[in-house]
Amino acid sequence: LLLENGADVTVQGGEYGSAIHAASANGHQAIVQLLLGNGADVNVQGGQYETVIQAASANGHQTIVQLLLENGADVNLQGGQYGSAIQAASANGHQTIVQLLLENEAD
Template sequence: MVRGNVFCVVKKVLNNGADVNIRGGRYGNAFQTALLKGYKKIVQILVDRGADVDTQGGEYGHVLQTALLGGYKKIVQILVDKGTNVDI
C-alpha cells in the first residue's frame, strides 16, 4: 500500500475502507512500512485514520523504534503527539 510513496493511491485505498491496522508483509503492516521509509505524509494520514501508534511487529519492533532507527524526527514527533508509548 505504501510502496513508492504514492500518497493519492494510499488515500484512495483508505477512502474505500481499507483497514489501516491490517497485518502482513516484511515490515508488519503498512504503517510500519511508511515509518521505515520516512513517508511522513503517509504516516500522518494513517495515524489520522486510526493506525495503532503502539503497534509492534515486522523486523523493527515497536513503531517508535522504527521511526527512531530511521532518524525521522518529525515522524517521531507525530507518534509522541498521538500518545505512543515512549517507555519501550
C-alpha cells in the first residue's frame, strides 16, 4: 500500500537505516523481495548493522541472505555492529549462514 502511494524505498534513517535493512533483520522475506523489485539498493549502508546482508546474517535469516546474494549483495562490505556479515553470523552461531557466505567468497 505504501509503494502504491508513492513511498520511496531508498529513504534512509532510523535504527535500521532503511526499509530493506529492517525487513532483512526481522526475517520478512516477502517484503525484502518487494523492496528489491521496487528499486531498493541491496548494498545500501546505514543503521546499527550498516549492511543489509549483515542484518540478515546476524539474525539467522538464511533464505534472506541467499536472496540478497542472488541480487548482488557485496558479501564483504564492512561496518556496523559486527564489522561484516560473516562476523555477524559467526558471533550468533549461524553455521549454515557462515558456510553460505564462505561459498560466496566472504573474507
